[in-house]
Amino acid sequence: MTNAVATHGADTRRHKVTVDVHLLLTDGEQVLLGRRAGTGYADGAFHPPSGHLEEGESVVAALIREAEEEVGVRIDPEDVEFAHVMHNSSTGGRVAYFFRVRRWNGEVTNREPHKCDQLSWFPLDALPDDMIEYCRAALDSIDKGVEFSVFGW
Structure with missing residues (x-):
């Protein structure tokens, strides 16, 4: 018996998964997307403001923190609407939460120009x-009213 197997026979090794939060900041039928730059991953591609869950943080708290860090807006937790969750196969498996926010305080500003060289509003039916x-797959699922998807497995 290895150290990873408990005496009751269950494998005690746990897969640790990265949790991502994605902000779908919408103004009418438009969504805010940023063009990645200088990150080494998908530079030049558009993506909503997003980030990783930190220890001791809820997904809603992470979304609110990332919104202020990346685009300078303040969001009330009551204005956060669940839109979709995706189990994505990238980098060994991630869980990505997508939340829609229609109301916020502050002006949208690119607060991370070293990671994003452009913020733009796009019609939800005419994405870049x-x-x-x-992300495109998740937005397509959201458009169809699908709340859960698996991608890349």
Whole structure:
């Protein structure tokens, strides 16, 4: 018996998964997307403001924190609407939460120009061609009313 197997026979090794939060900041039928730059991953592709869950943080708290860090807006937790969750195969498996926000305080500003060289509003029915693939798939699912998807497995 290895150290990873408990005496009751269950494998005690746990897969640790990265949790991402994605902000779908919408103004009418438009969504805010940023063009990645200088990150080394999908530079030149559009993607909504997003980030990773930190220890001791809820997904809603992470979304609110990332919104202020990346685009300078303040969001009330009551204005956060669940839109979709995706189990994505990238980098060994991630869980990506997508939340829609229609009301916020402050002006949208690119607060991370070292990671994003452009913020633009796009009609939800005319997204840019150059988008990160899993994000486009999630937005397509949201458009169809699908709340859960698996991507890349």
